[in-house]
Amino acid sequence: MPTSVIKTGDYALFDIGSFSGIMFLGPLPPATMTGTSRSATEGKQHCVEGDEAQTVAQACPYIKQGHNVPGLGEIKIVQLDASQLSTKTVVDQKAYIIKGKRYQAQLTVTQPSQLVAPPKAPEPDPTATYDGEGTFKPIAPKCHFV
Secondary structure: OOEEEOEOOOEEEEEHHHOOOEEEOOOOOOEEOOOOOOOEEOOEEEOEOOHHHHOEEEEEEEEEOOOOEOEEEEEEEEEOOHHHEEEEEEEOOEEEEEOOOOEEEEEEEEEOOEEOOOOOOOEEOOOOEEEEEEEEEOOOOOOEEO
């Protein structure tokens, strides 16, 4: 069965329900992948292992359970699933990134959410990171490996 190769312009989508202990305020913008391989489809470079590390969704509003003032964070892909790396086809000794299953993602807090309950001082979220998951969404033109 063919599988889609991820390339420049394809999306990394983060599953908002997979981040435990927090809630996102509204839908998250997709993060756009940027490929660095020498191979391309219709001028869009294919993504290879390592390219995922440069993919970031910035300024994602979140709120920690029990808090009443939202915070901000950025989400990155931290670990691809084995199903998201080609096993037979490589370029420059790196595996292509393919659609596969779900990758591991992490929200890094850049501005903590807070619990504000006067007369007490605001209590900022002490957690620096939250773990979650995501998937790739290829867009046209598609390139497939068998």
